[in-house]
Amino acid sequence: MTSETNPASISPNGSKRRILVVEDEEALAIGIRDAVEHAGFEAAVAHDGNTALDVARNGGFDLIVLDLMLPGQSGLDVLKKLRADNHTVRVLVLTALADEEDIVRGFEAGADDYMKKPFSPRELLARIEAQFRRETMGEAAPQVMDLPGDIKVDLARLEVHRDGETIPLTPREGDILAYLIQHNDRVVTREDLLLDVWHYQSANVETRTVDIHIVGLRRKVEPEPSKPQLIQTVRGKGYRWYA
Numbered sequence: 260m261t262s263e264t265n266p267a268s269i270s271p272n273g274s275k276r277r278i279l280v281v282e283d284e285e286a287l288a289i290g291i292r293d294a295v296e297h298a299g300f301e302a303a304v305a306h307d308g309n310t311a312l313d314v315a316r317n318g319g320f321d322l323i324v325l326d327l328m329l330p331g332q333s334g335l336d337v338l339k340k341l342r343a344d345n346h347t348v349r350v351l352v353l354t355a356l357a358d359e360e361d362i363v364r365g366f367e368a369g370a371d372d373y374m375k376k377p378f379s380p381r382e383l384l385a386r387i388e389a390q391f392r393r394e395t396m397g398e399a400a401p402q403v404m405d406l407p408g409d410i411k412v413d414l415a416r417l418e419v420h421r422d423g424e425t426i427p428l429t430p431r432e433g434d435i436l437a438y439l440i441q442h443n444d445r446v447v448t449r450e451d452l453l454l455d456v457w458h459y460q461s462a463n464v465e466t467r468t469v470d471i472h473i474v475g476l477r478r479k480v481e482p483e484p485s486k487p488q489l490i491q492t493v494r495g496k497g498y499r500w501y502a
Contacts, residue, residue, distance in 0.1 A: 267388035268299030276321040276391065277301045281311040281337070282353065283329050291324060294380040295387065308332035315341055315348065322349045322390055324383070327365065335368055342369035342427055347417050349390045349430045353378075366471045371431035372457070373468075389458035390430075404440075406489065406502060408482030412436070419479045431456075432476050439490060439500040448497035473498060 270276050278300045282288035285306065292302045303318065305311040309331035315323060327334040338350055352365045352373040362373055372386055402415040411420040414437060417428040428436070434456050439447055449469045450462035457468070477484045489502050 265299040265388070267391045270321065275299065275301045277303070277319065278387065279311070279315055279318060279320045279323045280304045281306075281308075281315075281323060281329065281334065282326045283307060284326075290380065291383065294384060295324075298384050298388075300387075306330075308334065308337050312337045312340055315346070316344065320348055322351065322387060324351050324353060324387070325370075326353045327361070328355065335364060338365070338368045338370060342429075345425075345427050347427060347430055351383075351386055351390065362467075363471055366468075366475055369427070369429045371429050404502070406480060406482075410480060410482065412480060421479075426479050428476075428479065431472060432479070435472055435476060436480070439498060440502075443500040443502075446493045446496045446499050451497065 268276055278295050280288050280291045280295070280302055282291065282304070283306050288304045288306060292304050295302045303314065303320075305314050306329075308329040311323075311325070311329070311334075312332070315337070325334045325338060329337070334352065338352070341348065341350075349371045350369065352362075352370040353376060354361060354365070354373060355376040365373055371390060374383060374386060402413065404412045404414075406412060408421065412418075412428075413420070414428075414433055417430065417433045419426040419428060435452065438452065438456050442451075452469050453459045453462040453466075473490060477487050477490055481487045481489055489500060491499050491501050493499055
């Protein structure tokens with residue numbers, strides 16, 4: 260697959276999208292780099308956390324493939340520092356850890372998606388390409404919204420303003436919020452979100468990705484996250500936006 264047949268590798272301004280591969284296992288890092296370059300992307304590689312943070316802060320990347328277990332500093336620390344700097348680059352976390360708590364920590368730190376090792380290059384590319392397939396779902400959502408509790412959401416800047424603070428939204432959280440708002444006339448199922456926001460080829464997968472992201476999004480936009488009134492759960496069906 261080349262960039263001529265892969266629209267996901269081209270940014271809106273016509274340039275190639277750039278991907279940073281952060282992986283300390285050299286053979287795997289080279290394999291990922293070669294796969295994404297073959298798919299039409301530009302790629303760079305970092306093998307430790309300190310280098311990754313420096314390169315990510317200065318490199319103008321569109322997406323980071325980030326291993327969690329790194330020398331220097333962990334991938335989780337790198338992610339937290341990037342989000343603290345208000346970097347909104349999309350981040351796909353790689354983990355050999357099967358513990359759900361590690362995955363939850365990754366999402367809470369600002370990851371947009373995750374993959375467990377081992378994985379196939381084809382699956383990784385599908386996840387990467389899905390990150391850029393926003394379609395038109397955000398176009399119908401207002402870019403700036405005033406919410407209860409004196410909370411303001413700016414979807415264009417991926418920011419939430421509340422209690423005198425500016426809280427960054429991850430690109431994935433922005434996608435979810437825009438989708439819920441655009442479809443506020445009906446219940447949005449987990450399957451809808453997996454197919455239309457995550458762009459999985461099938462929703463017949465066992466994953467708590469949707470639920471974890473909804474919890475994180477509620478913490479940012481709900482006046483009382485423990486008593487959600489904006490993103491409400493419709494038992495047995497999914498979620499609905501009630502603003």
